[in-house]
Amino acid sequence: xxxGIFFLVLFxxxxxALPIGGVFSFLSMLPHLANHAFSFGVxxxxxxxxxxxNSFTLLAVPMFMVSGMIMARGGISKKLFNFFGYFIGxxxxxxxxxxxxxxxxxxxxxxxxPATVSAVGAMTIPFLVSMGYDKIFATSIVTVAGGLGVIxxxxxxxxxxxxxxxxxxxxxxxxxxxxxVLIGFALMVYCYIYCKKHGEDKQKLQESYxxxxxxxxxxxxxxxFFALMTPVIILGTxxxxxxxxxxxxxxxxxxxxxxxxxxxxTLSIKDLGHVFMEGAKTYVNILFVIAAAAAxxxxxxxxxxxxxxxxxxxALSDNKYAVLLIMNLVMLVCGMFIDNIPNIMILTPIMVPxxxxxxxxxxxxxxxMTCNLAIGMVTPPMGINLFVASGMTxxxxxxxxxxxxxxxxxxLISLGLITAVPGISxxxxxxxxxxxxxxxxxxxxxxxxxxxxxxxxxxxxxxxSIPAEYHWRAAMTVADSSINYKMVSEFAYLIHQKSGGKITxxxxxxxxxxxxxxxxxxVVSGSIDIGTGMTTDLVDFIPQYAVFDMPNLFDDVKQMRxxxxxxxxxxxxxxxxxxxxxxxxYSDAGFRQLTTNKIVRKLDDLKGQKIRVMTNPYHLAYWxxxxxxxxxxxxxxxxxxxxxxxxxxxxNPYMNIVGNNVQEVQKYVIETNxxxxxxxxxxxxxxxxxxxxxxxxxxxxCAAAATAYGNAKADASIKQYKQICIDAGDQxxxxxxxxxxxxxxxxxxxxxMVRRDVGxxxxxxxxxxxxxxxxx
Numbered sequence: 001x002x003x004g005i006f007f008l009v010l011f012x013x014x015x016x017a018l019p020i021g022g023v024f025s026f027l028s029m030l031p032h033l034a035n036h037a038f039s040f041g042v043x044x045x046x047x048x049x050x051x052x053x054n055s056f057t058l059l060a061v062p063m064f065m066v067s068g069m070i071m072a073r074g075g076i077s078k079k080l081f082n083f084f085g086y087f088i089g090x091x092x093x094x095x096x097x098x099x100x101x102x103x104x105x106x107x108x109x110x111x112x113x114p115a116t117v118s119a120v121g122a123m124t125i126p127f128l129v130s131m132g133y134d135k136i137f138a139t140s141i142v143t144v145a146g147g148l149g150v151i152x153x154x155x156x157x158x159x160x161x162x163x164x165x166x167x168x169x170x171x172x173x174x175x176x177x178x179x180x181v182l183i184g185f186a187l188m189v190y191c192y193i194y195c196k197k198h199g200e201d202k203q204k205l206q207e208s209y210x211x212x213x214x215x216x217x218x219x220x221x222x223x224x225f226f227a228l229m230t231p232v233i234i235l236g237t238x239x240x241x242x243x244x245x246x247x248x249x250x251x252x253x254x255x256x257x258x259x260x261x262x263x264x265x266t267l268s269i270k271d272l273g274h275v276f277m278e279g280a281k282t283y284v285n286i287l288f289v290i291a292a293a294a295a296x297x298x299x300x301x302x303x304x305x306x307x308x309x310x311x312x313x314x315a316l317s318d319n320k321y322a323v324l325l326i327m328n329l330v331m332l333v334c335g336m337f338i339d340n341i342p343n344i345m346i347l348t349p350i351m352v353p354x355x356x357x358x359x360x361x362x363x364x365x366x367x368x369m370t371c372n373l374a375i376g377m378v379t380p381p382m383g384i385n386l387f388v389a390s391g392m393t394x395x396x397x398x399x400x401x402x403x404x405x406x407x408x409x410x411x412l413i414s415l416g417l418i419t420a421v422p423g424i425s426x427x428x429x430x431x432x433x434x435x436x437x438x439x440x441x442x443x444x445x446x447x448x449x450x451x452x453x454x455x456x457x458x459x460x461x462x463x464x465s466i467p468a469e470y471h472w473r474a475a476m477t478v479a480d481s482s483i484n485y486k487m488v489s490e491f492a493y494l495i496h497q498k499s500g501g502k503i504t505x506x507x508x509x510x511x512x513x514x515x516x517x518x519x520x521x522x523v524v525s526g527s528i529d530i531g532t533g534m535t536t537d538l539v540d541f542i543p544q545y546a547v548f549d550m551p552n553l554f555d556d557v558k559q560m561r562x563x564x565x566x567x568x569x570x571x572x573x574x575x576x577x578x579x580x581x582x583x584x585x586y587s588d589a590g591f592r593q594l595t596t597n598k599i600v601r602k603l604d605d606l607k608g609q610k611i612r613v614m615t616n617p618y619h620l621a622y623w624x625x626x627x628x629x630x631x632x633x634x635x636x637x638x639x640x641x642x643x644x645x646x647x648x649x650x651x652n653p654y655m656n657i658v659g660n661n662v663q664e665v666q667k668y669v670i671e672t673n674x675x676x677x678x679x680x681x682x683x684x685x686x687x688x689x690x691x692x693x694x695x696x697x698x699x700x701x702c703a704a705a706a707t708a709y710g711n712a713k714a715d716a717s718i719k720q721y722k723q724i725c726i727d728a729g730d731q732x733x734x735x736x737x738x739x740x741x742x743x744x745x746x747x748x749x750x751x752x753m754v755r756r757d758v759g760x761x762x763x764x765x766x767x768x769x770x771x772x773x774x775x776x
Contacts, residue, residue, distance in 0.1 A: 024292035052294020063249030068110025072119035074260030093195035103145035108231030117146030132201030144407035147374035152180035293345030335376015463500030474530035475519035487710030524580035582688035584703035587710030591673040596649030612650035654721035
């Protein structure tokens, strides 16, 4: 389907005011309905919708929504406003500025723009009017300042963006602080100019100011303390690494209940049913939109529309600021017609590749996008803040829209600064988590002069002997600097060359086609042809792969590769075929190593250390058996967790250690070599077995060459990455053989678990294969 027709249909359906979730669902199915050769069918759309909701990060969304509702019903906004009014109420524009600051603080509680407008506006608009301010002016302040609800963290928009762009929500939260304060300050400047020009009723303002001062600061502070502490607790637990954003969202709900029920007594137990029901009704609508948009984004990727758009935009201009200006204009227009969350779901997979191609950090671009869409929330015809404020005050929406224009001008000026000066967003991120730019300089191209060397013995096929053209899609979650990507790129290069151009492979790195579970399911079902990940990733589909989670199996990399190139893969392929895939080969990134800030030379040194591990029962059991405190954590949160002391160490291959700049926040790399980081390279079983014999043989030969190429690149990169660790000041420690043996004995508890889960036969077959290598 042509890209123009596709987006024309999208535009028409949106203009027709059809439910946005239904629009996304229909468009996700449309390419397959229009052309059955497009293999992503209705069942795949349903699977993608379900997978799109299966996200730990997205669990924060309903929690922050309910938390905001609890705070709103508990009257938190009034206590915040009184506190800020105490200090600046007698200044020019003092109370209007107090409204802006209250919106900023309340935004840090609710994470929602409409919730901020509703909670703050219901109390402050009548107050400002009673003080003699124009009603439209008072409403305009809250309407626009409420937009800070999606910019100042914790923001629901940041959480959704992070889940799509595959970046850290914690870093987005940090990046949003200074832009939010900048916009808030700009709005206060306009309030000051307005009040200077139109004047104020100083007598009424002084009376209100004196009323706040009647009981003194200490009483007001005590009354406001728990309200003021709300954002401190929510954001503090995130920034100190104590909690992930999702966990902090749950804390915010319980803290809000405690404050409103037990401290202020503004909420009763009877009210909870209504609050939770209101939250469920609100979230259900968003839930369907997120699910449908996840499928829609995956279809866009499979159609390669983001790449097409990226190439088209970059063809117009390679000037970063010109392209960012174009994207800002597009986002502003989209914000006028489509709500915030659907916009993020649509625009992120399309625009992030363009931004990263221009050298814009995805975190910085997430702030730019959110600021643009915040402006859309106060512009007709779909600006939700306008609807909320108009409904509260009965001011006609178009009249209110005209009144907010001066505020929007200040917002746009701030947006221009945020876009043009990355330091406004990234300065605090860099200060707290150090810049990761130096990693990019160490990566090498996917293919180099060795690309032809590894395929020199493969005989090219006569194109006439290949009965059809084949176009395959390959998916992975890792970036284009990874061994996985280099291996698959070599395969794509060789098979295209040796088939005379009749076989092509499109590669989708960085989770473009979903997380590992999602794309593996798609390979099994046939909607994606090729996948690459780790052996651990396949355990849920082929349980026998748990044998590679047994620790301390191999003496060295040479032995591991001998096993993976011997007869054992043939045994494993029987299980693979039963699970719907054909294993084409294995590469590796060496072994997983331990990094820590506490020196480890003997087993006792591990006791009590909090070591981050994958959410894998075998890995958890292994580190617990060694005396450490195994701590599951999302990998995107590891750097900050190490920096802030939430965890003491982590374990990963050198590729991931340097790729996440772990060497910058760790003192020691202990070469435990405990588990091989084995990379899998697999294909849909039916696709593979349906190939003519000569093509199938070519696939096998090209795959063997590609895995060898991957291993060579891994060996070179490990040396490079070790040197980077040394240059960063890390000490690399090789354990004494007696300590290694002690660790091996402790780790046998995992082997017993694996035998229990998958049986003795496959474990014994692997152990026999390892024993055979020792005889050679």
